[in-house]
């Protein structure tokens with residue numbers, strides 16, 4: 001559907017694998033049995049100033065908004081193109097063929113689990129999912145969340161939220177590619193949560 005070249009995904013994964021010193025997957029056990037909030041970067045994100053849940057997982061750029069409210073997420077799922085501030089959270093960093101130039105940021109992070117979309121090797125994992133937001137949902141389910149609440153996940157919206165990318169100063173029309181990505185995200189979340197969003 002998207003035609004991302006395997007060789008670039010693999011190259012990026014190889015770089016990330018080299019940067020990961022220790023497998024910290026066990027730290028994701030903080031999710032088990034918990035009520036989890038997954039926070040995405042859709043336009044509705046800014047309607048929320050409070051988030052219910054015992055464990056908070058933010059998707060990439062949504063982290064910037066949470067930090068502006070003084071909230072530090074427990075887990076940050078990111079391909080590194082949205083987040084600009086790096087609090088002391090557990091990071092689930094995804095390597096793909098279009099973000100290898102951003103992977104140097106991993107060297108500034110203390111606790112990182114690396115993920116890939118090629119068959120996993122080395123210290124890299126493949127928990128499933130596609131965009132940062134639905135990968136966060138898949139992660140929460142894979143690690144046994146008792147309940148998953150979604151915030152800022154506007155998967156049918158023709159707009160991307162202003163926190164989706166650092167260069168946006170307001171909500172902006174989603175490109176055709178972005179709308180396709182959000183559609184895939186929606187299908188995955190419907191599958192994982194088991195009801196229509």
Ligand SMILES: Nc1ncnc2c1ncn2[C@@H]1O[C@H](COP(=O)(O)OP(=O)(O)OP(=O)(O)O)[C@@H](O)[C@H]1O
Pocket residue numbers: 039040041042043059060061062079081082130131132133134152153154155157159160161164165178181182185
């Ligand atoms: N309308 C929306 N606009 C942007 N993000 C949304 C929206 N609705 C839900 N989200 C979720 O918020 C997450 C974080 O946004 P971000 O734009 O950083 O995603 P991404 O997965 O890195 O996508 P991209 O391929 O554009 O880099 C998305 O992965 C998506 O799952």
Ligand SMILES: Nc1nc2c(c(=O)[nH]1)N=C(CO)CN2
Pocket residue numbers: 004005009096097098117130131132181
């Ligand atoms: N190569 C590549 N892989 C991806 C990409 C992307 O833009 N390029 N975007 C994704 C979801 O945002 C997930 N995977």
Ligand SMILES: [Mg+2]
Pocket residue numbers: 060061078079080081082132
């Ligand atoms: Mg991103």
